[in-house]
Amino acid sequence: MSHLNYRHLHYFWVVAKEGGLARAADRLGMAVQTVSAQVKSLEQALGHQLFKPSGRKLVLTEAGQAAFTRAEEIFQIGQRIPEEVHQAATAETLRLSVGLSDGISKLAAHALLEPVLEANSLKLVCHEGEVEHLLSELALHHLDLVLTCQPAPPNPNLRLTSSRIADSAVDWWGPANMVRPFHQNNFPACLNELPVLLPTRHAVLRASVERWFEQQGLRPRIVGEFEDSALMAVFASRGLGVFPLSRLGGGKADGGLMGQLSLLGHSEDLREEVYAIRSRRSQHHPLVQRVLASAGVGSTETTAEAE
Template sequence: MSSLNYRHLYYFWVVAKEGGFARAAERLDMAVQTISAQVKALEQSLGHQLIKASGRSLALTEAGQAALARAEEIFRLGQSLHDEVRQAASGPALRLAVGLSDGISKLAAHALLAPLLDTPALRLICHEGEVEQLLAELAMHQLDLVLAGQPSPPNPNLRLSSDRLLGAPVDWYGPTELVRKAGTDRHPERFPDCLADLPVLLPTGHSALRATLERWFDQRGLVPRVVGEFEDSALMAVFAARGLGVFPVSRLGADDLALMRGLRRLGSCEDVREEIHAIRSRRGLHHPLVQRLMASASA
């Protein structure tokens, strides 16, 4: 059997994707007759008809469908080859796969990862999900590190270790109009009682911070009017900036709020702290970027 002509296969692939010879010719800027001849040559090489007439259009035969499926795989691999060669030519990438649990502040997570972002050839991959799912991926070495609001639960089968990275105080921010209404810039003592009169945004129940805030409200006899709940602190900040309400944020992530216009600090609750724990597998203990993150957080 003669060797496969990949140019012929490519023309067939374009015809199949475009749904006809005329569209394929327009896409390739070639004559219809030329493309038709190339596909005929492929059919002769394979010994099977790949395309048949179906009314005024064309349809793939069963052999054509099998050929198209394999062509999709071949050209996808071809694109991967280009990408891998380009990456190899530019130097090896340093990959870091991080799992971010649903419950932690994404603004705080960004601040923790910020010291790594200047790493040459960094390839940062962030997955978000439930803690249990992320820990399973960590145990299977699909992730190098998980950032969560609580330590890893005891499980000798997973062989994971946890370190508390930080416990940052929580500040409250809101749109300028609501902060002015509360008057805490002139009368700081109005905080936190002013929260009872303002629309409040909170993290969802996935977050360990939510439970801490609920206890804090109870201790002060506050019944906030909750108008929104968010898993993502950055998304919560966006809605707050649009005027929806005031919200709590870890002081570690508060620096990123400067990137959003229209947000002002309402007050601070020093006795409420958001904790973030780094959970690692044994392999993650030796990852250079994980070690760098741990050192930066403890500095």
């Protein structure tokens, strides 16, 4: 089938709404013959008759009704375009593009970005990916900020600055019926008796957790691995197992997803770090500065410039 001619579709749509060629031609300011020819061209392109006569009027065939339904959607949207373009052109939008590394806790990332969420006319764009790719996008100014579990590696070509903006203890959570029998006085030994969910192996936290298991003499039964901490929390809330979560991302079990989970225990010596990485240009972005200021990054904060 040939490509749809939207001019022909528009003429068909007007004829259908007006109920006849004469009224449609009057509305369009065109000759009846011209409008009729355009509709016939559309019928030929689609391979089906769209109108049939009914007295002095034209009514839609079954095929015509299907075409009209879609045309109505298309041209109603089209009628909104001028207003939306005007609003977009005149609004003072403050855009922040953030890269989140695969291994970072997404609940922790949300907590760190919370200071910018009330900014007027905010447009927040979040990308997830491998650290190397995100840092390349940052160096090309496609991103304003990257949040990751490790500082940027030294690279004189990227000219990036890293600051640690979080160093949080890790707690263990699980569904209430699974956590309740153990209480916190049997932690962490109870992890040997419970099904455990962990981040996948590319996450920095996973390696820290495994070292911590070894230090504690634990050999838990791992029943699930997840790249996304929020997804891990969802499966935990459905009874799959208990899981570790940065206190930054899950310390306030005051509603929402975390409100469906119970605290199993604290592991103060197990930590998750988060670094904010920015380019020389993006470090002046007002929302990047707000994130850093909220995390206490200032003149006393140790930063490492990879250049």
